[in-house]
Amino acid sequence: MTDFIKRVGTSSYEGKIALVCAHDDDALQAVSVAKKNKLADFVLVGIKKSIESIAKENNLDIEGIEIIDESDEKTSAEIAVKLVREKKCSALMKGLVQTALMMKAVLNKDNGLRTDRILSHVGFCMLKDGQEYFITDAAMNIEPNVEAKKCIIKNACDVANALGYEEPNVACLCAKEYYDEKMLATVHAKQLQELYLSGEITNCKVSGPLALDNAVSKEAAICKGITDPVAGNANILLCHDLDTANVLYKALIYMSESQTGSVIMGASCPIILTSRADSWDIKLNSIFLASKIASFRHL
Amino acid sequence: MTDFIKRVGTSSYEGKIALVCAHDDDALQAVSVAKKNKLADFVLVGIKKSIESIAKENNLDIEGIEIIDESDEKTSAEIAVKLVREKKCSALMKGLVQTALMMKAVLNKDNGLRTDRILSHVGFCMLKDGQEYFITDAAMNIEPNVEAKKCIIKNACDVANALGYEEPNVACLCAKEYYDEKMLATVHAKQLQELYLSGEITNCKVSGPLALDNAVSKEAAICKGITDPVAGNANILLCHDLDTANVLYKALIYMSESQTGSVIMGASCPIILTSRADSWDIKLNSIFLASKIASFRHL
Numbered sequence: 001m002t003d004f005i006k007r008v009g010t011s012s013y014e015g016k017i018a019l020v021c022a023h024d025d026d027a028l029q030a031v032s033v034a035k036k037n038k039l040a041d042f043v044l045v046g047i048k049k050s051i052e053s054i055a056k057e058n059n060l061d062i063e064g065i066e067i068i069d070e071s072d073e074k075t076s077a078e079i080a081v082k083l084v085r086e087k088k089c090s091a092l093m094k095g096l097v098q099t100a101l102m103m104k105a106v107l108n109k110d111n112g113l114r115t116d117r118i119l120s121h122v123g124f125c126m127l128k129d130g131q132e133y134f135i136t137d138a139a140m141n142i143e144p145n146v147e148a149k150k151c152i153i154k155n156a157c158d159v160a161n162a163l164g165y166e167e168p169n170v171a172c173l174c175a176k177e178y179y180d181e182k183m184l185a186t187v188h189a190k191q192l193q194e195l196y197l198s199g200e201i202t203n204c205k206v207s208g209p210l211a212l213d214n215a216v217s218k219e220a221a222i223c224k225g226i227t228d229p230v231a232g233n234a235n236i237l238l239c240h241d242l243d244t245a246n247v248l249y250k251a252l253i254y255m256s257e258s259q260t261g262s263v264i265m266g267a268s269c270p271i272i273l274t275s276r277a278d279s280w281d282i283k284l285n286s287i288f289l290a291s292k293i294a295s296f297r298h299l
Numbered sequence: 300m301t302d303f304i305k306r307v308g309t310s311s312y313e314g315k316i317a318l319v320c321a322h323d324d325d326a327l328q329a330v331s332v333a334k335k336n337k338l339a340d341f342v343l344v345g346i347k348k349s350i351e352s353i354a355k356e357n358n359l360d361i362e363g364i365e366i367i368d369e370s371d372e373k374t375s376a377e378i379a380v381k382l383v384r385e386k387k388c389s390a391l392m393k394g395l396v397q398t399a400l401m402m403k404a405v406l407n408k409d410n411g412l413r414t415d416r417i418l419s420h421v422g423f424c425m426l427k428d429g430q431e432y433f434i435t436d437a438a439m440n441i442e443p444n445v446e447a448k449k450c451i452i453k454n455a456c457d458v459a460n461a462l463g464y465e466e467p468n469v470a471c472l473c474a475k476e477y478y479d480e481k482m483l484a485t486v487h488a489k490q491l492q493e494l495y496l497s498g499e500i501t502n503c504k505v506s507g508p509l510a511l512d513n514a515v516s517k518e519a520a521i522c523k524g525i526t527d528p529v530a531g532n533a534n535i536l537l538c539h540d541l542d543t544a545n546v547l548y549k550a551l552i553y554m555s556e557s558q559t560g561s562v563i564m565g566a567s568c569p570i571i572l573t574s575r576a577d578s579w580d581i582k583l584n585s586i587f588l589a590s591k592i593a594s595f596r597h598l
Contacts, residue, residue, distance in 0.1 A: 142482060175546075183541070183542075245474075252555075254516050257556075277522035
């Protein structure tokens with residue numbers, strides 16, 4: 001059992017994850033391990049015959065997991081969303097379905113899982129030295145404005161709360177640690193800190209502009225004379241845009257020895273939307289992360 | 300001796316580094332170690348009395364290093380630049396001088412170190428697993444356009460050449476690995492690849508859009524069906540803007556176990572412009588990197 005699973009795994013939770021188009025090798029492999037370790041349970045929506053033959057070929061134990069036989073992609077997504085609406089499932093996971101198609105079912109105004117929030121991606125990274133960070137938004141919003149960033153912060157706070165951070169420290173990352181009107185990231189960061197100070201953003205501490213070194217290293221913050229309580233103590237790393245968050249999250253996955261998992265937040269349940277290129281570990285971690293969040297909400 | 304110094308250190312080179320406002324604890328400490336290991340030589344421009352007392356207090360051996368006594372910051376910078384123009388020094392280093400003031404002397408149209416290129420920052424990172432990457436531009440250009448990025452690539456190639464990469468692979472990093480007109484990074488990346496294919500960018504291979512995973516991991520590239528020769532084999536990671544490059548470079552410094560050093564390129568000599576918050580290691584590594592580049596040019 002990895003450190004990530006030890007940290008994130010929830011053995012007592014009985015909520016289920018609805019897997020959309022479950023006839024997917026990778027996803028089923030993660031499902032069988034999660035089930036085996038009693039760390040998550042599932043409802044598989046997809047082509048029953050294919051699901052069973054994949055399980056047989058790969059020697060995967062999916063005994064006892066409910067299967068809803070459905071061959072149409074769109075209908076599979078709709079069924080899974082309905083399971084969540086009816087509280088039969090508490091998280092959604094992408095199998096062999098086009099992302100856009102699944103998200104359309106999620107965002108459907110009448111029968112979807114919309115809330116008053118926008119959707120955003122939250123990556124949870126455990127560094128080799130034990131430090132933990134929530135990185136956002138590496139997958140959904142290209143160039144979020146301040147209003148969108150307020151939502152992105154809330155979504156990340158929900159994940160941090162589930163992992164025990166009652167009032168997480170949010171660093172609004174920029175290339176520099178001071179306001180520069182020529183750099184939009186610093187303009188947004190200043191506005192977000194002001195919104196926090198005026199009480200419009202709550203349940204967390206927000207600081208910015210901060211550069212990554214000042215956000216994660218107390219020494220670096222002290223060197224630059226930054227005394228802000230978030231500096232050197234950041235939990236949530238709010239990146240300026242998709243380019244920045246994507247590169248940061250992927251650097252931790254591919255260029256350090258971090259353990260990571262991620263979820264999409266902002267809908268009425270956490271959504272597991274891993275990429276084809278993601279390792280099997282990351283897929284499993286993301287399942288545990290979603291279960292943890294669903295379990296926390298259930299409490 | 301660290302892996303970085305083993306990789307980058309040049310013992311046979313006799314070029315000197317001009318240190319601007321050398322009355323600086325941190326800089327002098329790096330100077331004394333570099334000198335002791337015969338890995339670089341210096342000319343110290345600054346307040347002689349202060350330089351000598353700092354050396355004495357910190358037990359630093361600066362015996363035999365030339366000192367030019369000058370108390371004025373601006374004049375110190377001008378003297379150091381002149382030493383490079385007269386080929387008495389082959390690299391420039393920032394001591395206790397304001398960056399803007401030093402760069403003004405470098406960029407002076409009549410007596411500076413201008414070339415036909417813009418200045419840009421190149422970070423060299425050695426990951427724990429031995430992989431090496433050149434990251435650019437984490438410090439100089441806020442939102443470079445395609446023309447500027449052509450120069451930034453050339454500057455990074457000069458550093459890569461000095462470290463033995465004759466025709467480095469340049470990945471134009473984006474959040475996605477395909478063209479999307481809504482994402483400027485992918486528009487630039489496509490244009491840069493076209494300029495390379497038409498022969499306007501030479502002495503390297505350029506590919507983009509690539510996401511960081513496809514750039515550094517062959518497995519991830521294969522998963523996404525990318526067969527480009529740069530994919531999974533990138534040496535130079537060209538980031539879209541300052542926010543992105545800064546966060547990537549700092550993530551490798553502060554959130555992985557990489558060894559790093561950096562230089563400013565594009566002037567007639569490499570410039571060492573480390574930050575107050577940089578560790579002593581990084582300062583030393585940057586000195587070696589600049590020496591290596593100067594030595595390579597000298598060949």
